[in-house]
Amino acid sequence: MSALLSIRDLRKAYGALAVTDGISLDVPEGELHAIIGPNGAGKTTLIHQLSGSLKSDSGSVHFAGEDITRLPMVARVRRGLARSFQITSILEGFTVLENAATAVQARSGSSFRFFGPAAAERALNDAAMETLSRVGIADRAHRRAGDLSHGEKRQLEIAIALATGAKMLLLDEPLAGTGHEEGAVLVELMRQLKSTHTVVLIEHDMEAVFALADRVSVLVYGRLIATGDAATVRADPEVRAAYLGEEA
Numbered sequence: 751m752s753a754l755l756s757i758r759d760l761r762k763a764y765g766a767l768a769v770t771d772g773i774s775l776d777v778p779e780g781e782l783h784a785i786i787g788p789n790g791a792g793k794t795t796l797i798h799q800l801s802g803s804l805k806s807d808s809g810s811v812h813f814a815g816e817d818i819t820r821l822p823m824v825a826r827v828r829r830g831l832a833r834s835f836q837i838t839s840i841l842e843g844f845t846v847l848e849n850a851a852t853a854v855q856a857r858s859g860s861s862f863r864f865f866g867p868a869a870a871e872r873a874l875n876d877a878a879m880e881t882l883s884r885v886g887i888a889d890r891a892h893r894r895a896g897d898l899s900h901g902e903k904r905q906l907e908i909a910i911a912l913a914t915g916a917k918m919l920l921l922d923e924p925l926a927g928t929g930h931e932e933g934a935v936l937v938e939l940m941r942q943l944k945s946t947h948t949v950v951l952i953e954h955d956m957e958a959v960f961a962l963a964d965r966v967s968v969l970v971y972g973r974l975i976a977t978g979d980a981a982t983v984r985a986d987p988e989v990r991a992a993y994l995g996e997e998a
């Protein structure tokens with residue numbers, strides 16, 4: 751099977767509440783796959799299960815052909831599965847460049863020690879600058895991360911995920927709390943990421959989802975009720991009834 755991410759019958763319950771209730775999904779390499787659903791549907795819980803920050807009760811997750819179901823988050827990041835947090839992972843007192851450089855270093859381990867200390871720092875900073883350019887905030891490199899605008903912080907979070915060397919990005923509501931202009935910048939960034947990365951995107955902004963996603967899955971009460979391209983999902987009667995309602 752050629753799916754980069756393969757989820758089978760994944761479950762997580764809190765007491766009697768089945769939050770993810772038997773989710774199966776294949777995400778092929780190069781796809782931007784959006785997961786939408788009403789509040790409380792289980793989207794963030796699913797992302798926690800995929801990133802390794804939450805243990806699943808049962809089911810399996812394969813990434814690049816390997817069973818990662820029981821691997822901790824750090825091991826998943828090393829394999830190329832990185833999450834950009836809904837709640838920020840940025841070190842606010844550090845500069846933007848330092849934040850990105852820390853992620854590059856985490857990826858590279860001791861490999862930069864091959865150079866002398868000064869050259870190692872240069873190489874590390876160069877790699878960090880490259881990711882900042884990629885997300886469009888290179889001109890903010892020497893600012894304190896805490897002083898960035900809300901949208902720029904989201905860009906930095908994506909830079910941090912990229913700097914870890916990720917093949918797949920798990921993006922949890924990157925547009926939440928952004929204004930119109932900031933949102934447009936992030937949508938354009940995600941459009942560009944599509945050419946190089948596989949993405950699982952959780953997002954409430956339907957306009958962005960339908961503009962960006964190759965395929966969309968709809969999660970309702972912990973179950974996927976539909977998966978398909980935007981037009982198919984939009985037209986699905988169950989989706990219209992359960993989720994999109996009058997908006998559709």
Ligand SMILES: Nc1ncnc2c1ncn2[C@@H]1O[C@H](COP(=O)(O)OP(=O)(O)OP(=O)(O)O)[C@@H](O)[C@H]1O
Pocket residue numbers: 764769787788789790791792793794795796
């Ligand atoms: N640690 C927990 N203990 C108990 N219940 C939890 C826990 N985490 C989540 N839940 C419940 O699981 C359900 C799904 O939550 P989750 O945050 O995954 O939904 P979501 O689809 O991401 O929602 P939103 O769109 O509002 O972010 C909710 O009913 C929530 O109250």
